[in-house]
Amino acid sequence: MSDTRDQHPRRDFLLRSLAAGASAASLPLTSATAAPTPTPAAAPAGYLWLRPDEQVFVEALVNHMCPADGVTPDGVTxxxxxxxxxALGGNWGQGDRLYLQGPFKQGSANQGYQLGMTPAQLFRAGTEGVADYCRATHGKPFDRLPADVREALLKDLQSGKAALPNGVPSAVYFAQLLQMFYEAMFADPIYGGNQDKQGWKLVGYPGVNTANKVNIVKYANKPYRPEPAGIADLS
Known part of the structure; x- marks a missing residue:
């Protein structure tokens, strides 16, 4: 998670990752008889599912992985x-499409996710395990650790070296945290992240621009930095 090539190591990390999770959308019908498209309801402000201690942890996590610099604001912003x-409070987080009837046995890496927990349950248990680990190892919570100690802890979670007290497999837990970070950074803004399409602008992604196929030809071998369009822009 570190790179010494320039002064924005994590920004360069994001540029290399390009894990965009944007959804496609189609243009609404436009005719004299077509009914007007209703304006989408504004998303509710604030947190809906995360507990207060989880909110603090996630905010510290995303700000560590996406610190403010001259390219974008910090992860919370x-x-x-x-x-x-x-995501955790929605259908995906609640495991609506997961088979959770068991039996659950130790599987190999190529078999994919093998735990008998929904993504939300894994997050909650893993975050509790990290909190206990931080208190036992460092005497303070994750959000109060120095940046270099946070970095080392995240690497230990990723490698599975950090054994969480409650038995949650740290590498599986970290993999979910990291995948959600990619999605938050590059998914359509209607899902809460990528505000002002900053993630798309960072990597030059046009969003759900329906003319992009034409522009690929039009701008062949030329700089192409479009103003990205999201689903809400076409609604």
Whole structure:
């Protein structure tokens, strides 16, 4: 998670990742008889699912992985923590499409997710485990650790070296945190993250621009930095 090539290591990390999770949308019908498209309801403000201690952890996490610099604001300002909240509290987080009847046995890596927990349950248990680990190892919560200690802890979670006290597999837990970070950074803004389409602008992604196929030809071998369009822009 570190790079010494320039003064924005994590920004360069994001540019290399390009894990855009944007959804496609189609243009509404436009005719004299077509009914007007209703204006989408504004998303509720604040957190809906995360507990207060989880809110603090996620905000510290996304700000560590996406610190403010001259390219974008910090992760909280970009709405990344809100994305975590909405995703975990929604259908995906609640495991609506997961088979959870068991039996659950130790599987190999190529078999994919094998735990008998929904993504939300894994997040909650893993975050509790990290809190206990931080108190036992460092005497303070994750959000109060120095940046270098946070970095080392995240690497230990990723490698599975950090054994969480409650038995949650740290590498699986971290993999979910990281995948959600990618999605929060690059998914359509209607899901809470990527505010002002900053993630798309960072990598030059046009969003759901329906003319992009033509522009690929039009701007061949030329700089192409479009103003990205999101689903809400076409609603």
């Amino acid at each position: 970009l709405g990344l923590a809100v994305f975590y909240d909405r």
